[in-house]
Structures are given as structure tokens and as C-alpha cells.
Amino acid sequence: MELRQLEYFVAVAEEANFTRAAARVHISQSGVSAQIRALERELGAELIDRSGGTATLTTAGQAALTQARATLAAAGSVRQSVDDIAGLLRGSLRVGMVTACTVPQLFDALARFHSAHPGVELALQEGNSDRLVADVRAGELDIALVGVAARVPDGLESMVVIDERIVAAVPPQHPLAAQGEATLAQVCEHPIIALPPGTGIRAVFDRDCAGVGLAPTIALQATAPDAVADLAARGLGVAILSASMTTSYDDTLVAVELTDSHTAALLALVWRPRTNAALTELVSVATRSFNESF
Incomplete structure (x- = not known):
């Protein structure tokens, strides 16, 4: 079993489509299919039902997805620990923001971060606030800019950037x-x-x-x-x-x-308490960006 096979499997599970998953991991669709077939043979179970118009997880696939994500996260932590010692930042950060809510300070922060740390891939995802908070809790997003009523979500680190009526x-x-x-x-x-x-x-x-x-x-x-x-x-x-x-x-x-x-109508950045070095740095850059504007 290889980490790339788990990465491809997670991509297909999240995209529900082999073509989109292949584009996401930057290889051919046939390459993704071949690696997932190899993973299924090794595990002795079909993970993805290919019979419909979308790629859906089988019962075995649903059980494997949680562990695959955890394994990839653990592998990333090993890499990050070494990078921390060397003073390097790399990997990826998944950033969420409220649909169609243009916030220049967030974009400025992302631009500054990318300029300083080009080795970190940034992915931006829009959605409604409830969905974004759920994705941060589930580890599907690293950080999100969300709108909330009166108080920030429990169990997450946060920074309120706007408080108004x-x-x-x-x-x-x-x-x-x-x-x-x-x-x-x-x-x-x-x-x-x-x-x-x-x-x-x-x-x-x-x-x-x-x-x-x-x-x-x-x-x-x-x-x-x-x-x-x-x-x-x-x-x-x-x-x-x-x-x-x-x-x-x-x-x-x-x-x-x-x-x-x-x-109070609050606009806040939220992220999970345990962070890697890249996320810690992004939070720091975002804090400076918002503080300069308010």
C-alpha cells in the first residue's frame, strides 16, 4: 500500500468523479483508476462503486476513507516536523470563505503568504457558513472565514474581524x-x-x-x-x-x-486548535492584514 494510492482514493471519494479527482492530483484518469484498483486488490474489497453516474463509496470504502485521511495527515505531520526543524514551509492549506463575500484583507493575506511561502499550495473553497464550520471541524478545511450570530463556534480557535449589526x-x-x-x-x-x-x-x-x-x-x-x-x-x-x-x-x-x-453579526476566521506550521503562519499573516485595515 502506497501513500499515493490513499491520496488518489481520498480525491475520488471527495470529488465523486474520477476525472475531477485526476485533475486534482495532476495525473491521468487511467492512472488514478489503476492505482485504486491496485489498492482494492491489496485490501481484498471494492472501495468505490463505479456502476452509477458518480463514483460512490461502498461500505468498505466509507470505512477506509476515515483511516486514509488520518494516514495522510499523519504522513504530512512527519514531513512537517522535519520541515519545521529546517525552517521550511510546504504542503497545502485549504481555505474556506463565505460565498460571494469579497474580503480584500483575506485576499491580501493569501497573497502575502504565497509570496513568502511559495512551497505551500493554497486552495480556496466557497460555501455557506454552517457548511464551512462543519468542514473545518471535520478537517476538510484548514481555516475558514465565516459569518456567525453573536458568538464564534465552540471548540475552534477564532479571530473576529468584523462585529456589527x-x-x-x-x-x-x-x-x-x-x-x-x-x-x-x-x-x-x-x-x-x-x-x-x-x-x-x-x-x-x-x-x-x-x-x-x-x-x-x-x-x-x-x-x-x-x-x-x-x-x-x-x-x-x-x-x-x-x-x-x-x-x-x-x-x-x-x-x-x-x-x-x-x-451581533460576526465575521470571523476559525480553525482547529491543533495546527501545523503553515497554518500558524497563515493565521499570523491574516491577523496582521486585518489589523492594518481596522
Whole structure:
């Protein structure tokens, strides 16, 4: 059994597709298939069901996946321990961020890190906050920038980079615009445009509404904050966003303060407590990048 066979197996399991897995590990599809066949012969069990349109794990494959990931992580730790002594950084880091949430400070940090440590491969993955946190806990991501309501997730290291309140964003001609502030009940009298469940802003809105006995009907959902804002600017409803998300829409939207919304909308970097040298360095670079901007 070879480490590369385990690497190819994990890639196929995570991609659910031999072609994508081959592209990920930078070899031919036939090479991936041949190595996984060899691994299956050695283990005496079929790991991947190839009969459908996607590559799915068999029961044996599901059992093997956890151990394969652990073995690869252990091998990486051995390599990293040697590199630490030599003062080198290499390997890979998987970085998650909220879908369509453009955060220049994070991009600056990644650029600085890559410039200083070109031997570390960086992979960026977007998703909603709940999914990203789960992936960090599972070890599928090394670090993620996520939106959360009121507090950072338990059991993870974290750095809060933004702490603000949600607002209702409406066009200047909307009845709420002239008020400057409104209650959640007043806002919920209008069609609501929001991010989907699993996002930090939505979690704050749902929590605050539940706290005052409201169960709002969401008229429109969009995964990107810009889409939520654009829909509201066209008069389709009231957008629920963080205050900072509305700043680039000063000409088309008015941010209305929600007087009974008291839950903080946090944007935070989260990572597992046990880190390797590359992740420790990335956290340090990111901390400097965010501190320079706020």
C-alpha cells in the first residue's frame, strides 16, 4: 500500500468523479483508476462503486476513507516536523470563505503568504457558513472565514474581524427609508429578501425575529449579498444585510436601523486548535492584514 494510492482514493471519494479527482492530483484518469484498483486488490474489497453516474463509496470504502485521511495527515505531520526543524514551509492549506463575500484583507493575506511561502499550495473553497464550520471541524478545511450570530463556534480557535449589526436596506422611495429606523415587526410587514439559512446574517435575523415572536416569510433568497442588495434596489422587497454590506449602495439603498435587533453579526476566521506550521503562519499573516485595515 502506497501513500499515493490513499491520496488518489481520498480525491475520488471527495470529488465523486474520477476525472475531477485526476485533475486534482495532476495525473491521468487511467492512472488514478489503476492505482485504486491496485489498492482494492491489496485490501481484498471494492472501495468505490463505479456502476452509477458518480463514483460512490461502498461500505468498505466509507470505512477506509476515515483511516486514509488520518494516514495522510499523519504522513504530512512527519514531513512537517522535519520541515519545521529546517525552517521550511510546504504542503497545502485549504481555505474556506463565505460565498460571494469579497474580503480584500483575506485576499491580501493569501497573497502575502504565497509570496513568502511559495512551497505551500493554497486552495480556496466557497460555501455557506454552517457548511464551512462543519468542514473545518471535520478537517476538510484548514481555516475558514465565516459569518456567525453573536458568538464564534465552540471548540475552534477564532479571530473576529468584523462585529456589527444587521440593517434593513431599502430604496430611497420606500416608506421605511424616511424613518431611518424600524422595528422587526415593521420590517416584516414588507416582502423580505435574505441570504439563505446557514449564513451568519440569516442566523442573526432569524434569531432576533424569534426573540420577538415573529416568523417572517422570506419572499426572495439569494446566496450572494450583492444579489440581495440589487433585488432590493429594484424595489422587490426589504434586504436584510449587515451594515457594511450596504456601503457600496449609498446611491440606491438606504440602511434602516433595526431598533430591536440586538444580536451581533460576526465575521470571523476559525480553525482547529491543533495546527501545523503553515497554518500558524497563515493565521499570523491574516491577523496582521486585518489589523492594518481596522
